[in-house]
Amino acid sequence: MKYQPVIGLEVHVQLKTDTKIFCGCSTQFGAEPNSQTCPVCLGLPGALPVLNKKVVEFAIKAGLSTNCSITPRSIFARKNYFYPDLPKGYQISQFEDPICQHGWLDIKVEGQEPKKIGITRIHMEEDAGKLVHGELSGSGDGSGVDLNRACTPLLEVVSEPDLRTSDEAVSYLKQLHGIVTWLGICDGNMEEGSFRCDANVSVMPIGSEKLGTRAEIKNVNSFKFVKQAIEYEIQRQIDLIEDGGTVIQETRLFDPNSGKTRSMRSKEEAHDYRYFPDPDLVPLVINQEWVERSRQELPELPDKRQQRFIDELGLPLYDAEVLNGSRVLADYFEAGVAAHGNAKLVANWVMGEITRALNDSGTSIEFSPVTPSQLAELLKLVDKGTISGKIAKTVFDEMWKSGKTPGAIVEEHGLVQVSDCSAIEGIIDEIMAANAGQVEEFRGGKEKVFGFFVGQVMKASKGKANPSVVNELLINKLKG
Amino acid sequence: MRLAALIISFLCQKSLNKVRDTSNMNIIEMTIHELHSALKSKKLSSLEATIAILERIKAVEPKVSSFITVTPEQALASAKNADEQIASGHCNLLTGIPLAIKDIFLTEGIRTTCGSRILENFIPPYSATSWEKLRDRGAVLLGKLNQDEFAMGSSNECSAYGVTRNPWDTTCIPGGSSGGSAAAVAAGEAIATLGTDTGGSIRQPASHCGCVGLKPTYGRVSRYGVIAYASSLDQVGPMTRDVADCAAILDAIAGYDPKDSTSVNMPVPDYSASLKEGVKGLKIGLPKEYFIDGLDPDVQKTMTEAIETYRRLGAEFIDISLPHTDYAVATYYLIATAEASSNLARYDGVRFGHRAEAGNLLEMYTKSRSEGFGTEVKRRIMLGTYALSSGYYDAYYVKAQKVRTLIMNDFIKVFNDVDVMLTPVAPTPAFKIGEKINDPLQMYLSDIFTIPVNLAGTCAMSLPAGFSANGLPIGLQLIGKPFDEETILRAGYAFEQATEWHTRKASI
Structure with missing residues (x-):
């Protein structure tokens, strides 16, 4: 029998706000444990949450960029469970009426037609703190709680079970990662946990209408691990069924060292979170005017920008894709085109010399010592015949090293082209x-x-x- | 002894004026307004008043037990400070007035227990907004008042620190949960106090102890720094010797607080300004569901006389109906306990409060909470957890929310026709200590007339309206439109001017 895997993803996006979602404490990473706390994020008696407006603005932007509708009146809910890193004994999240609903993303996998992946919902919530085990200064073999991260704003983006392969899952994740970093609402750092993913995986016989029982795989924190974890889990479930077993609903943990998933808790052991509307927070009302204002503020999204590079600037698909690899790279390219005019020539230089120099020096485009206008100036010297294209590469290297203008370098080194x-x-x-x-x-x-x-x-x-x-x-x- | 020594050490400081003999001034029975004028005219100093009340506390506490914590050091220091303010001409109505507050209000550096063992050693690092507002106006804090644990109770018998006794009859309960706040006012242990009201916790003890107690509209006073019992119902309010004092405290504590998202950002009227406008033509509703057959005859008689008094003053009475009243108690005990089960989850022994010795995390949670919480609190946590649990949520919590909406609509509808409602506060005067403690349902029913007001979110006040045959005070309840505290204060003031119930003092 052949099997059809079905995959849905839940992605936690840590928002890049200066302060926490329900209090004024800093969200800076890596500070002294518990130094960025107050009565609210410590969950002290009598403390009350106050919603950070910036979080709402970021959530609206994420929703609009993923084709979601923005809920006019959304509700915060309490998710109740005990754990030492959760100060109030509940997490403030959203359950019924989340801020964004019914969206989708187009994904492209090599050799396949583009595919629409549904987004069920995006909701806002607070993060928990962090437990530190053993080797604590002064507490021997005990465990410590660091609440600096508690109350940090998160978006949870829940997809429909529309994904069918690990490649589709990775493509969806990359697309989403691209959007939230492009919007500037998340730093996208997967190692520090700013963008983390849980995967729901099930398999069913091909042709079947009834979804199989799913397992939820927790915290797969790189694109590579997502692929590995999903592939392992699909095979595990198929093998289990082939051997006459049944898949049980459970939460599984991915172990990056072995590349395997293992059981964490079964459905019976699952928490009853007892969600109910948080009486400390009033319903969040977002009128159409606010949504429109956010829409105006949205940067052009990678998909649209890429198409514009093809249609209006006449670039080939490959160039348009590479240059839209990040928002800053695309911005750099467009500034170069604005200063020079020849899009293809600028594209060649950005993808060629600039990218090589960045790789060699290990810097990223925002720290490029050669600005887009300096690059344009250099290319104009070639256009005018002042220097040859070959000499231009020498001049570029000198610009990169010294930061001098191309004109000054040409003059200083006597590099003017001989046409006499x-x-x-x-x-x-x-x-x-x-x-x-x-x-x-x-x-x-x-x-x-x-x-x-x-x-x-x-x-x-x-x-x-x-x-x-x-x-x-x-x-x-x-x-x- | 410690208190006496402290007072003497204060009096020995050269910078202080000689304390006069104030024994003929009856400081302990003064209202805020009376003490204020004595302070302003320099007949009394705040220090003299504070000392007199601290001595009173020392004398009657063995019989009443209104306080969990008395703070004489801080009180004397603030009184001295207030006297300096008064001497330099900066004196508002609350400068130098000795007050006490329920132990549910967080007070920076001063132990705050909420009547619970689990917070026995909890010293908060910040203060409640409502207390800060009083403190910033120069009020003197005498200490923290006894209450039912986490404000769950109607008799003060659920305090981990012993029961407060009714100053009118110490074999009776003072009411609850703000029983300490009511008893302290009645026993001359504070000029006025603050309480909180989730289902009647200000009005019912005010009625039982013969003082004035106001539950403002939900959102009128900040809840920041008030230990939460049921967040959608809890509200802070004054407990005083007369209506004018009640207005004065409300003037100080009402208003929007950016730290409380549920506090309402709308203008606050001057509550003291409109007190004297009378009740001529005021339309008062009498909800038939509140005048039931089982009503205690003394309470019934008190209501009849009160209605007569208002008629004489020119008010009109209209018979009305709040048809969903019967469901209020059940609705309340689902919503309040559901919220409480979640609000009380933070008392887990991890960061503050009582932590039991244990071998692992689960045992630590279980033992800390088993040892720290009392019976009634545990009962309500279990009720609330059940109401929210998967499979029961729709039948209990969601249903209760729907009924709450119906109850609110009852009020909205009635207020199209009347300005205020007049009802009893409680079906009986104060009952005996121990009488209902083993029958939670009977205990819950003692809040039958106050609970609907919290569910509707509107404002209501209890004020002295008579006495039972046994000499126990009986209060009447005036229920106002949302954010219309002015009208019930005005109606209360008119009643007070026409009667002398509020002037009677408990002899203790």
């Missing part, structure tokens, strides 16, 4: 005299030797001779 015919003719004459044998070969029909002469002339002029002038003069002289 008599000067080039002199060089050609010398080269031909010194290589009489090759001249004969050419004249005898061996035209390949032409390249040799071009190289020699360029070398003698230290690269400064104008290549098209060289070509024209050389062909005339050789043909004699």
